[in-house]
Amino acid sequence: RFIRGGVVDYVAWHKWFEFAVFNFADVMIDLAVVIFIFQGLRAAKKEKNEEK
Template sequence: MSRVIFKFLAYFTAIFAIDQAIKWVFLHGFRYKGEFIDLVLVYNKGVAFSMFAFLGANLKYIQLGLIALLFGYLFGQKELLKTHTVAFGMLIGAGCSNILDRFVHGGVVDYIFWHKWFDFAVFNFADVMIDVAIVIIIIQSFIRKK
């Protein structure tokens, strides 16, 4: 089990650190305007597509509680953690990075704005890693059922 925890913590730390490093670059003035995407600093006070922004400062405590519950559940369900170590490391690392933003900056630091053919929400590396982690969990679940 210690090998699983080490692997989980390695992915958690890597995703968390990479996300915070990228955000630091944008917080210190980096911007880019392109044909397909703009890289611009935006503070998201809600969750995806700014939903639940009306919760204000309470949102960060709700999310912190949900992450704590997930973390506790995973360490209680060791088999689930063993099966999806990498994905949960990525998921929780990215989630914690976004929650840290809420405490430090008052909102999640977002910076990728896709605007070719349609306007999409502004998002960040952590958001992408959360999506990738969910896809990994789904794929692994289908593979395990077979």
């Protein structure tokens, strides 16, 4: 970041559209959000089944 003056993109997907340009940190943040949502839904389902 200091050498190039910004974050270097690791993946630039420009096959059919000009949209997906991201780096490893972006992928990890998105993955963490998906995992948190999944765990929350699983915990809610488990609590609902324990109430019965």
